[in-house]
Amino acid sequence: MRGMVRTGLDVLLQTPEHDARQFLAGKRIALVTNYAAFASDDRRNIDALLQEKVCGSLVVFGPEHGYWSDGQYMDGSENERYDDDVEIVSLYKGGSAHYLFPEPKDVAGVDALVVDLQDIGTRFYTFYATMANCMFAAAAVKRPLFVLDRPNPINGVDVEGGLLAPPFISFVGQYPMPIRHGFTIGEIARWLNATRNIGCDLHVVEMDGWFRKMWWDDTQQAWRRPTSPNMPNFETTIVYPGMCLYEGTNVSEARGTTYPFRAIGAPWLDANALAGALNARELPGVQFTPHAFKPAFEKFANERCNGVWIEVTDRNVFRPVRTALWTIQTVRDLAPDDFAWRDTTYEWANASAIDVLIGSYAFRACIDLGGPLEEFIEEWEQPVAEWQRAASEFYLYRREPEAHLPIRPAVTDTEVRIAPAAG
Amino acid sequence: MMNVRPGLEVLLDDPRPIAGKRIGLVTNHAAVTSDLRHAVRMLQAGRGWKLVALFGPEHGIWGEAQDMEKSEQTVDPLTGLPVHSLYGKSVKDLAPKRELLKSLDALVIDLQDIGSRYYTFIYTMALCMREAAAAGVQVIVLDRPNPIDGVHLEGNVREEQYSSFVGMFPLPTRHGMTAGELARYFNIVFQLDCNLHVVPMRGWRRSMWWGDTGLPWIIPSPNMATVYTATVYPGMCLVEGTNLSEGRGTTHPFEFMGAPWLDPFKLAEKLNGLDLPGVRFRPHFFLPTFHKHMGKVCGGVELHVTNRWEFEPYRTGLWCVKVARDMNPEKFDWRREEYEFVTDRLAIDLLAGSSRYREIVESGGDVDEWVAEWEDELREFAQRREQYLLYRSTNPDI
Numbered sequence: 001m002r003g004m005v006r007t008g009l010d011v012l013l014q015t016p017e018h019d020a021r022q023f024l025a026g027k028r029i030a031l032v033t034n035y036a037a038f039a040s041d042d043r044r045n046i047d048a049l050l051q052e053k054v055c056g057s058l059v060v061f062g063p064e065h066g067y068w069s070d071g072q073y074m075d076g077s078e079n080e081r082y083d084d085d086v087e088i089v090s091l092y093k094g095g096s097a098h099y100l101f102p103e104p105k106d107v108a109g110v111d112a113l114v115v116d117l118q119d120i121g122t123r124f125y126t127f128y129a130t131m132a133n134c135m136f137a138a139a140a141v142k143r144p145l146f147v148l149d150r151p152n153p154i155n156g157v158d159v160e161g162g163l164l165a166p167p168f169i170s171f172v173g174q175y176p177m178p179i180r181h182g183f184t185i186g187e188i189a190r191w192l193n194a195t196r197n198i199g200c201d202l203h204v205v206e207m208d209g210w211f212r213k214m215w216w217d218d219t220q221q222a223w224r225r226p227t228s229p230n231m232p233n234f235e236t237t238i239v240y241p242g243m244c245l246y247e248g249t250n251v252s253e254a255r256g257t258t259y260p261f262r263a264i265g266a267p268w269l270d271a272n273a274l275a276g277a278l279n280a281r282e283l284p285g286v287q288f289t290p291h292a293f294k295p296a297f298e299k300f301a302n303e304r305c306n307g308v309w310i311e312v313t314d315r316n317v318f319r320p321v322r323t324a325l326w327t328i329q330t331v332r333d334l335a336p337d338d339f340a341w342r343d344t345t346y347e348w349a350n351a352s353a354i355d356v357l358i359g360s361y362a363f364r365a366c367i368d369l370g371g372p373l374e375e376f377i378e379e380w381e382q383p384v385a386e387w388q389r390a391a392s393e394f395y396l397y398r399r400e401p402e403a404h405l406p407i408r409p410a411v412t413d414t415e416v417r418i419a420p421a422a423g
Numbered sequence: 424m425m426n427v428r429p430g431l432e433v434l435l436d437d438p439r440p441i442a443g444k445r446i447g448l449v450t451n452h453a454a455v456t457s458d459l460r461h462a463v464r465m466l467q468a469g470r471g472w473k474l475v476a477l478f479g480p481e482h483g484i485w486g487e488a489q490d491m492e493k494s495e496q497t498v499d500p501l502t503g504l505p506v507h508s509l510y511g512k513s514v515k516d517l518a519p520k521r522e523l524l525k526s527l528d529a530l531v532i533d534l535q536d537i538g539s540r541y542y543t544f545i546y547t548m549a550l551c552m553r554e555a556a557a558a559g560v561q562v563i564v565l566d567r568p569n570p571i572d573g574v575h576l577e578g579n580v581r582e583e584q585y586s587s588f589v590g591m592f593p594l595p596t597r598h599g600m601t602a603g604e605l606a607r608y609f610n611i612v613f614q615l616d617c618n619l620h621v622v623p624m625r626g627w628r629r630s631m632w633w634g635d636t637g638l639p640w641i642i643p644s645p646n647m648a649t650v651y652t653a654t655v656y657p658g659m660c661l662v663e664g665t666n667l668s669e670g671r672g673t674t675h676p677f678e679f680m681g682a683p684w685l686d687p688f689k690l691a692e693k694l695n696g697l698d699l700p701g702v703r704f705r706p707h708f709f710l711p712t713f714h715k716h717m718g719k720v721c722g723g724v725e726l727h728v729t730n731r732w733e734f735e736p737y738r739t740g741l742w743c744v745k746v747a748r749d750m751n752p753e754k755f756d757w758r759r760e761e762y763e764f765v766t767d768r769l770a771i772d773l774l775a776g777s778s779r780y781r782e783i784v785e786s787g788g789d790v791d792e793w794v795a796e797w798e799d800e801l802r803e804f805a806q807r808r809e810q811y812l813l814y815r816s817t818n819p820d821i
Contacts (some may be wrong), residue, residue: 017815208630398635412574413628414815416599416805419577419735420700420794 002402005219007118007379008148008186008205010040012050015414020146020205027057027111030102032134033060034092035068036225037116037150045116045148046086059110060088060284061115063130064171065228065268072297074347092128097348098242100171101133114220116148118227119185120237121155124244124357125228128188129174135193135200144201149186149396153237156182156212157399159388160241161321162380164359170349173359177391178384179321180241181214184396191394204396208412212399215315230260239310248354250340251331251399252305256295263291265307267300268338269331275308276329281357288327322377324332325363329373426457426637430565430603430622431533435465438472440563440620443771444528447476447519449509449551451464452486453641454565462533462565467502474502476527478519480534480547481510482644490671494744500571507606514764517588518550523570524558533565535643537601538572538651540581541660541774544643545602546591549609556617563773566813568636570653571731572598573629573814577657578737579793580800584628588595589762590776596737596799597657597803601813606809609799623813632731646676655726657738665773666756667747668721672711679709682741683716686756691724693746701734703727723747741780741790748784758783 012018028048037045049055060067066077067088076094081087093099107113113134131147138145161179169175175192177183183191186204194201209219216223216234226232231240231377236259243261246253254263265271271290273298278288291309295301308327312318313382332339341364346353353362366376431454434440444468454462466474477484483494493516494508500664511519524530530551534544548564555562578596580637586592591615600608603621610619626636633640633650640650647653659677662669670679681687687706694704704724711717724743728734748755762770772778779793 004652401634413630415574416802417575417732418801418805419575419597420738 003209003211003214003218003220005210005214005221005268006040006208007150007221009037009045009150011208012054012148012205013039014412018202018205021054021143023342024055024112024114024146024197025053028109029055030061030089030110030113031058031114032063032113032131032220033117034065034227036118038224038228040221046082058189059088059090059106059310060086061106061113061134062073062088064092064126066090066092069226069228070157078310080358091133097171100130102137104137104141107137107143107258112143113138114148115145115189116150118150118229118369119152120231120240121152121180121182121189121412122237122241122244123161123177123179123181123359124172125240126171127172128185131185131189131195132174132192132198135177135198135202138331139200140196142201144203145189147186147202147204149184149207151210151214151216151221152182152184153213153216153234154180154241156184157393158182159384160319161319161384162358162360163383163387168349168351168356168359168361170356171347172349173356176387178381178387179359181391182388183391183394184210187394187396189394191230191391194394206396210397211401212395212397225325230255232258232260233406235312236261237316238315239320241303242322243310244321245321245328245354245357246325248342248346248352248357249328249331250299250342252293252295252299252308253295254295255299256297257293263293263307263309264331265291265293265305266331266338267303267305268335269306270334271308272305273334274306274330276289277334278308278327281326281330283319283323283326285312285314285316286323287313295408325373325377329367332367348420398414426717427568427627427631428457428625429567429638430624431462431465432456433625434563434622440469440622440649441472441529441531443471446563447478447524447527447530449478449480449519449532449547450475451480451482451484451643452532453643454567455472455639455641457638462495463499463501466531471634474504476523477502477504477506477643478509479506483508483510483545484553486644502518509550510543514518514588517547521558522556524555524560527560529561529563530555531563532602532606533567534602535567535641535666535748536569536605537643537647537656538569538597538599539653539657539660540578540587540594540596540598540691540776542656545605546588547604548606549613549615552606552610552615552619554619556615560793562606562622564603564606564619566601566621566624568624568627568631568633568638569599569601569631570640570650571597571657571810572632573601575599575687575732576801577735577798578744578801579775579777579797581777582802585768585773585776585778587765587768587773589773595801596776598804598808600808600811601627604808604813606810607813608808611811612668612694613684616793619821621813627814629793629814646671648674648676651722651728652677654728654731654734655736655739658738659743661740661744661771661774664758664762664769664774665744665748666715666758667744668709668715668723670709670711671714672717673709675725676678679707679723679725680747681707681709681721682747682754683719683721684751685722686750687722687724687745688745690722690750693750694743697734697742697746699739699742701730701732702739703729738790738794741794749787
């Protein structure tokens with residue numbers, strides 16, 4: 001199902017009479033964004049917003065990894081300048097969770113906050129948490145907040161993984177949603193504002209032409225930049241909801257290679273045995289091939305790791321979270337003496353990294369005690385259907401266009417189309 | 424899912440416009456909330472207002488009558504209120520009685536329009552506005568979506584001498600406006616001068632087709648079966664001005680056209696040969712159970728809209744009639760009986776809003792030459808309507 005999608009940024013730029021434009025014209029805004037946010041005409045959002053005079057002036061609030069996304073995860077970034085006119089304020093200065101919120105004086109110094117961030121549909125990915133923190137700040141300082149919506153690259157239909165339980169709240173899991181949440185970032189904003197009583201004066205500038213069933217490559221939008229240093233392409237977003245769990249182990253998630261999250265391994269693993277054991281499980285939509293790699297940094301830097309490459313053969317039936325859980329159990333069973341959970345501080349949370357990622361203590365218990373994984377998964381995911389039903393109240397987009405008709409080509413709400421078309 | 428909220432729901436959320444008023448209601452069965460509760464029931468239970476009179480448009484308040492069938496005054500079974508027909512024996516019966524209006528504080532109008540100039544509900548609305556102005560009564564229009572979107576415009580603007588109940592005002596065939604927007608437009612441009620209050624929908628955008636609104640489709644009149652009927656109607660209603668069947672008396676009115684003397688295979692081939700955008704034609708036989716050619720097998724075509732954004736319904740209808748006529752000019756004829764209270768002009772001229780079309784067909788001319796002439800007047804109309812539009816934002820929630 002393919003169609004021309006215009007992001008919220010495109011809609012805002014192309015619609016001079018948009019109500020958001022009326023409000024923002026001439027105002028000073030804080031643009032919460034990073035370097036990967038472009039308009040369809042290849043202009044960076046900062047440049048386009050200023051050139052089209054959508055706002056009077058702006059300051060950039062940069063999320064995790066910094067505006068230029070040059071920092072690795074958990075690396076703090078400092079304030080800097082985009083150019084002579086535009087200052088960049090870091091919302092991820094590192095050191096402690098204190099620096100995950102904008103400073104009140106910075107919020108008070110603008111007329112409105114505008115969020116334009118490409119989220120990737122997974123609870124671990126911290127852009128939505130940065131947005132939520134900005135919403136709290138905007139509400140406290142009484143500034144409106146506009147979210148320029150963007151597609152969920154891994155579609156808006158499929159959800160997977162259990163909800164997050166309160167003790168395991170962190171920056172990589174700030175709210176009780178499934179790991180793969182099926183929201184766009186604009187929908188998350190609406191959901192949070194209503195269910196968390198944030199009370200932010202929130203306005204979502206909706207996309208045009210996006211339907212929930214769309215994957216990134218259905219949208220005719222280009223993946224212009226890695227959205228963060230280790231999210232180089234769309235393919236990575238498909239496996240990320242599961243493979244990120246390896247951050248909670250001592251197995252390499254292939255950070256320090258050009259294909260983070262798409263392979264796993266460790267010096268003490270047997271690649272052939274692992275691939276054979278995983279393929280024998282016949283998990284849907286995925287094949288495992290033996291693979292070796294040498295990470296340039298992070299876990300096992302410059303050591304040869306043996307493991308598997310995760311090849312998604314049918315993304316529509318592939319279950320990234322479940323797949324990762326089975327691989328962790330298999331790795332642990334093949335090398336029980338070498339496998340270990342990560343035991344160092346992770347995203348300033350109070351619990352072990354794997355518990356923070358899973359949002360529960362039960363998975364670690366299941367693996368360590370050799371419990372039946374299937375039962376854990378079933379129990380863990382049990383509340384998710386009800387969660388999605390309630391969350392769907394905040395959906396802004398339909399699942400698909402009417403069955404027998406083609407997807408809307410780019411027709412805008414403000415144009416007049418006169419038949420017959422010229423020529 | 425985000426549903427569009429029709430004006431009726433918006434009014435019920437905030438009934439201040441009717442607070443303390445004696446109201447009359449012009450409506451039919453299709454005026455429902457998004458969860459199918461009907462306007463009469465919702466407005467009957469007045470919290471500080473009183474519903475005292477009901478008015479039914481063409482086809483009656485419960486939509487049971489066929490086209491051009493006169494409706495009589497009846498009693499509403501739900502409220503026991505009298506239902507005054509706004510579609511009687513003659514032109515003067517099309518407007519509400521002024522004395523009746525004088526007993527009201529406001530006349531509420533909730534009618535589902537379908538976006539074509541021929542469809543009479545918007546003129547019933549206009550006549551109500553005119554009489555209400557004379558009676559000094561406020562008019563409150565509860566808005567509903569244009570099912571075929573508010574972006575696409577098509578057709579010639581109706582010429583003055585072809586004014587009728589299927590074209591009371593100079594509009595293009597496909598006007599791309601909602602009833603509420605038209606009320607604003609009529610009130611100023613055609614000087615109805617009534618005290619008008621439009622209650623806009625929430626969440627409707629111009630690019631939306633009916634299916635995007637999340638609202639249930641209720642047939643607004645007996646032969647407007649689906650949103651696909653509304654899609655082809657701006658063109659296929661022209662068939663009413665001929666002796667061809669427009670598929671009335673089948674389950675697919677306006678999607679079928681034909682006649683007992685037409686060869687469906689040749690007709691489909693010729694129409695497909697025109698390469699009209701967004702539509703294909705399939706040969707089809709059908710048997711009308713009433714109306715033209717009742718009980719006779721008609722050969723003809725079914726229209727299949729393959730791309731509704733490119734589809735040009737009016738131009739397609741113009742070509743359909745012309746091609747069918749050229750296949751058998753002996754058997755083909757224009758409708759010559761009375762049509763919508765008019766006897767001195769042909770139905771096809773009233774529908775086309777001009778005699779140009781008939782003259783082109785009769786002289787074997789090229790329809791597309793006429794089509795090419797509309798662009799300027801359409802652009803002018805688009806400009807003229809601009810200030811009366813209610814839905815301009817891409818995000819009405821802001």
